[in-house]
Amino acid sequence: xxxxxxxxxxxxxxxEALKNLSFTIDTGEMVFLAGHSGAGKSTLLKLVAGIERxxxxxxxxxxxxxxxxxxxxxxYVRQHIGMVFQDHKLLFDRSxxxxxxxxxxxxxxxxxxxxxxxxxxLDKVGLLSKEKTMPIRLSGGEQQRLCIARAVVxxxxxxxxxxxxxxxxxxxxxxxxxxxxxFHQVGVSVVISAHDETLMEDYGRRIIRxxxxxxxx
Amino acid sequence: MKHYLYLNWQSARQxxxxxxxxxxxxxxxxLMLSIALALPLSLYLSVSSIQEWAGRLTxxxxxxxxxxxxxxxxxxxxxxxxxxxxxxxxxFQFIGKKQALSDLEKRNGLxxxxxxxxxxxxxxxxxxxxxxxxPHELEMLQKELSGxxxxxxxxxxxxxxxxxxxMVEMGKQLTWFLGAALGIALILVTYNAVRMQxxxxxxxxxxxxxxxxxxxxxxxxxMYHAMWQGLLAGLAAxxxxxxxxxxxxxxxxxxxxxxxxxxxxxxxxxxxxxxxxAVSAILAMLGARLAxxxxxxxxxxx
Numbered sequence: 001x002x003x004x005x006x007x008x009x010x011x012x013x014x015x016e017a018l019k020n021l022s023f024t025i026d027t028g029e030m031v032f033l034a035g036h037s038g039a040g041k042s043t044l045l046k047l048v049a050g051i052e053r054x055x056x057x058x059x060x061x062x063x064x065x066x067x068x069x070x071x072x073x074x075x076y077v078r079q080h081i082g083m084v085f086q087d088h089k090l091l092f093d094r095s096x097x098x099x100x101x102x103x104x105x106x107x108x109x110x111x112x113x114x115x116x117x118x119x120x121x122l123d124k125v126g127l128l129s130k131e132k133t134m135p136i137r138l139s140g141g142e143q144q145r146l147c148i149a150r151a152v153v154x155x156x157x158x159x160x161x162x163x164x165x166x167x168x169x170x171x172x173x174x175x176x177x178x179x180x181x182x183f184h185q186v187g188v189s190v191v192i193s194a195h196d197e198t199l200m201e202d203y204g205r206r207i208i209r210x211x212x213x214x215x216x217x
Numbered sequence: 218m219k220h221y222l223y224l225n226w227q228s229a230r231q232x233x234x235x236x237x238x239x240x241x242x243x244x245x246x247x248l249m250l251s252i253a254l255a256l257p258l259s260l261y262l263s264v265s266s267i268q269e270w271a272g273r274l275t276x277x278x279x280x281x282x283x284x285x286x287x288x289x290x291x292x293x294x295x296x297x298x299x300x301x302x303x304x305x306x307x308x309f310q311f312i313g314k315k316q317a318l319s320d321l322e323k324r325n326g327l328x329x330x331x332x333x334x335x336x337x338x339x340x341x342x343x344x345x346x347x348x349x350x351x352p353h354e355l356e357m358l359q360k361e362l363s364g365x366x367x368x369x370x371x372x373x374x375x376x377x378x379x380x381x382x383x384m385v386e387m388g389k390q391l392t393w394f395l396g397a398a399l400g401i402a403l404i405l406v407t408y409n410a411v412r413m414q415x416x417x418x419x420x421x422x423x424x425x426x427x428x429x430x431x432x433x434x435x436x437x438x439x440m441y442h443a444m445w446q447g448l449l450a451g452l453a454a455x456x457x458x459x460x461x462x463x464x465x466x467x468x469x470x471x472x473x474x475x476x477x478x479x480x481x482x483x484x485x486x487x488x489x490x491x492x493x494x495a496v497s498a499i500l501a502m503l504g505a506r507l508a509x510x511x512x513x514x515x516x517x518x519x
Contacts, residue, residue: 051427051518078429089424106430108224150428 001027001158001189002048007057009043009213017043019213020057025191027157030184032200033193035210041193044210045160048191049081050074062157079107082151082188084161088143090135096122096146097131103154121153125179141172148179152188159183161192165199173199225437232441236449243446246410250450253403254497255457257396258485262458264388266482271381280359281372282343292367293341299365300345305358309345317342324477340369400500407446407504411439415512427518436509440502447501451494459484 002025009018017040025031033041046052047059050066059066064077090099100121104114122128125145127138135143144164151159161180165173177192177199184190194200200207209216236243284293293311300309312320317339322329347358355373363371415422422435462482473480485493 049427072431075426075429075431078427081429083427085427089427091421091424093421102425103428106425106428106434108221111223 001025001029001062002191003058003060004044004047005058005060007047007054007059009040009047009052010055017213018047018054021214022057023208023215025189027189028184028187030181030190030203030205031192032197032203032205032207033191033210034195034197034200034207035193035216036195038212039210039216040213041195041210042162043213045162045191045193048158049083049160050077079103079154080156080158082154082156082159084144084147084151084159084164086163086166088135088147090143090146090150092134092136094134095131096127096133096135096138099135099146100150100153103150107154109154117153118149121149124152124182125149141168141175144168144172144176145179148176152183157188159188159190161190163193163195165194165196177203225441228437229441229444232438233445235442236445246406247446247450247453249406250403250446250497250501251453251457253399253406254450254454254493255461257392257399258454258458258493259461260388260395261392262462262482262485264385264392266480267381267388268385269483270478270480271385278347278355278373280345280347280355280362282345282362282365283369283372284341284343285367285369286340288341288367296343296365296368300343305348305354307346307348309343312342312344314339314341400496403447403450403497403500404504404507407443407501408508410446411443411505411508412512414439414442415509415516419516422513422516423518426516432509432513435513436506439505439509443501443505444498447498448494450501451490451497454497455485455490455493 004021004023007018007021008016010016021040021044033044035041043052047054047066048061050061050069054067057067061077062080066074066077069077091102097118100118101114104117109117119128119131122131125148127142127145127149130138130142135146138146148161148164151161159180164180165176168176173196180190180192181203192200197207282296284296297309297311300306314337318337321339345362347355359371359373362368425435462484466481470479470481
């Protein structure tokens, strides 16, 4: 599903976020990314989503070499990826329902099928009763779950989550981990980054540990 | 394909809804656009109305020969025969003094004029229609005819009309120039309006890009917004010019009446209106396209 081959990412200004990194994540695998902030976790996820481009080396996602794609082709790669952000990146000028509708609008789903899918996704994260609410009135945990509903509504084959539980208390964080696990169980590849390793260890999945842009010993 | 059309229809509807819901926000831009359109349109209508009227005048340039008051029957016959034989004259018409006077009375409502006059002050006249329409040749002919015996003057009726025609030509060029300049203004105004919209919705655009929205998806609502604005501005400009024509016409009519002419400004024909609407919509969309191409590239998710 994801293949990094000698990937280096250097930001303008000379800061090397990733150094000569090579690894593979199989289709259907659930993987944790661990490391302190600044270790390169976010950069790694951004390279997978095509938000940043590798300085050298190749990033292959679902068989597509992202370094070789033109800018105009990147959106179509992203349409097959679901992304969960630490800061949620919700749109506060529209309802919970319309937030989740956005990815389907972009792909161009039939409006009626889309509404059914949006409700299914909201039901899955336990927000169905709040579909008409504006996101500003949701709690932090609910906002994160809304973000997850938006990430999965178009049934992506790959789910990326950047510190999804960073600002949540432990009970909420576990809730959200369980959600990711359930998506993994239906065949979705899942990559989750976190700086708190205690959450990951219970799951017995592979953990990629980063330190200063390299694998931690 | 069906879906693509549906998406476009959806965007078009939503964009129109937005303009309707925020009439005051759109009003200022709309007003600017419609004035930018109304100016060259009014000039165009004035020029083309005058041109139509001047065209009627110059269609058959004529030279009028006024005979001396002392001209006799024999002199008239001599001139008449010269004119008949002249190779560059198509036809001519003789208007005797009596006829001229009665025409004058009839035409200008001066009945009873002749009763107050002891003598008929009007001369005998020949109205000559030349074969040529070329201004230089007409002038030569005029000179030649004025040299005939007992001819006082040969007046080239259409000379002032020709001059008018030249001014109309200049007016036309001015219309084009003004139209082009304000067309560019229209593009710039929509460019700026769309730029402001893009900057105001920066967060939304960034999120949409993160979720995989291609530029075409993000651009679509702006394009439709511009299209509606162009169309509405076109309609408003039509309204403005129609109002101008309706207000100006009575005054023009009265003025023209003094010279015994029927002149009036005309409104836009349906075809012209369609062209105006299409052009303003296209120019507005061009402005939107330039703005979105330029500014969407600058908004990249981080």
